[in-house]
Amino acid sequence: MIAFPSYFAVIPALIDDEMLGSGNGIKGEWMVSFEETTETLSETINLADDEAYDTFFDVMSEINIAYVELSISCMDNDDPGPGFTDGMEVVSDVSGVNQGDFEDQSEQGTCNGGGNSGVTMRWDVTSNYTGDNITQSDTTEQEIRNQWTDNGFGRGTWAATVTADISSPPAPIVGDIVDSDEDYEIVWTIISYTVIVEPVIEIMN
Secondary structure: OOOOOOHHHHHHHHHHHHHHOOOOOOOEEEEEEEEEEEEEEEEEEEEEOOOEEEEEEEEOOOOEEEEEEEEEEOOOOOOOOOOOOOEEEEEEEOOOEOOOOOOOOEEEEEOOOOOOOOEEEEEEOOOOOOOOOEEEEEEOHHHHHHHOOOOOOOOEEEEEEEEEEOOOOOOOOHHHOOOOEEEEEEEEEEEEEEEEEEEOOOOOO
């Protein structure tokens, strides 16, 4: 039997951990990409003038959250004539979000169907997140993963109140067509992601 020195037994482990492994402690150049997951909650409600509706979105993501977005749209196609466009006021409530420094927002929007109609609110949970692939140099894999994290923020209940603003003539007109309510489409969206970090390897000819 041939006995090899004991250090031969640890060489594979050293190679795996420091050269072929994750490279958490090795500085170098890395390609960073993001695998996104989209979750939505949609509902449509009908509201009369000055009627309010509370909408809620529970977030319990187990991976990093990029951002949370609320979009509310409507199409006023039952007005009796020009000058009577319905609208809305939307006020958020982030008091039910457990962690993170998020501010409430308040917006007003119209139902004219144009590019400026409706209301969109967004809260960035991971700072500076765009989802674009990037290359980072002179850093370690672990430092990159520490940079791209939501720090556990954004979990909890996101909420908002939608109040209808119905614009209609003061009296019935020909055909008894009077605009008295409006349909509002509410869409909550959460973009979550996992970070993929790969070393940049240069192949020399």
